[in-house]
Amino acid sequence: MSSLHFKNDNHSAKGNNKGFYIALGVCLIAIGVAAWATYDSVVKYANPETTVSSSPAKETQRTQSGVYAAESKPVSSAPESEKPAVSSRAPETSSKAPAASSPAKAKQTAAQPESFVYPAGKTVAKNFSGDNLIYSDTMGDWRAHKGTDFSANIGDPVKAMAAGKVTDSYKDQDLGNVLVIGHGTVTAYYCGLGDTLLVKKGDTVKSGQKIGSVGTVPVECAEKPHLHLEVKKSGKLIDPLTLFQ
Template sequence: MNLHIQKNGGKGSSKGFYIALGVCLIAVGVAAWTTYDSVVNYAAPDDKSQSETVQSTAPANNTVSGVYAEPESSSRTEASSSKASSSSETVASKPESKPEASVSKPVKAAAAEVTRYSYPVGKTVVQKFSTDPVYCKTTLDWRAHTGIDLSAKQGETVKAIANGTVTKAYQDDKYGNTVIITHGNVEAWYCGLDQMKVKAGDTVESGQEIGTVGKVPIEQEEESHLHFVTKVNGEYVDPLTLLK
């Protein structure tokens, strides 16, 4: 009787052990599944958020409120190209000012047209123009002769070589009575006059009488003559290059 009870009790405890073992295995399986699912679900949202971030970031470089934004390099390229085009336009426009360089110079031509004037007295020259010193019989020394001496008798008429204006009529210590007349760009000095028939401010015509031949104090040892001087733009020039 007791032996039968013990056998039955052994069977019951063995059965309970297997039930407990099964429950433990089920619990372990459930725990393993739960852990796996959690890991999978935890990793998945990151990929999704990253893809969403990439998608939301990518168009930001190109659009703003539906308007396409121009890349910075593109705007700089256009700016530099616009500067280059404006520079090329400026360079291209410069040659327009060049025709001014081809302006003719009529001044020399005009001067060439008035290089010859009438003689104030006869054409006989007794002393030529010289910038080198020449001997003077009156002063007994050597000096430049910045005019010409035209042979003429005392009292002979002295005429204007061209139309002009009398700028000065005065008595000079060295050259006697002197009349200065401006003929365009030529200034003529009629020196050694006896009578002066014009005064400063008078206008004269070519061939008009302006005085008569007298004496030249600094050249009184020379034969009777008119001392005649010409200047062009303030510089002494040989009167023979102007007279005809």
């Protein structure tokens, strides 16, 4: 009996040893698996490029500013209808300069006419006195004579001294019917005209054109019939006879 009991003890010891080795093997395997998992995690952390797709055309790239750029897909160009029509040629410029008015012509328009014609004969009844005072037979006093009187008969034609434009017409209590015509740089006042005027404000006239007839100058009615002519240049009265010289 004693020997049988001894054999059973050996069998138990062997069983225990076998269990120990199995447990040890399992532990070693577990340790190995854990070690491999740890190693794999470390490798993946150190080399993240190995975990993403190897296609660089579809992955997001980090820009220099630290912001991820969009996928490097080719950007489709705008439709042809949306593209601005840009000519490959530079815009054509006209070889002709804009038609500007000739300075010479403009100067000629504003300049004083080259010649003047007498408006009602050449006989002078009374001269321009300027600032000097002369005696007035009609008014019975001394006063400046602001124009030149040309002897004529009532109804005789009065002509434009030069080409110009009628700027005004009115009736003055001292000078009678007055017609104002601009002749370039000078303005003429045809005074003492008859009631019938042949031109009106805004009309253009030619040199020598008939504009009316001789009438009466109320402030000089005691004198013989005549045309009273006054001329201004740059707003100042001048001697009309200087234009005919």
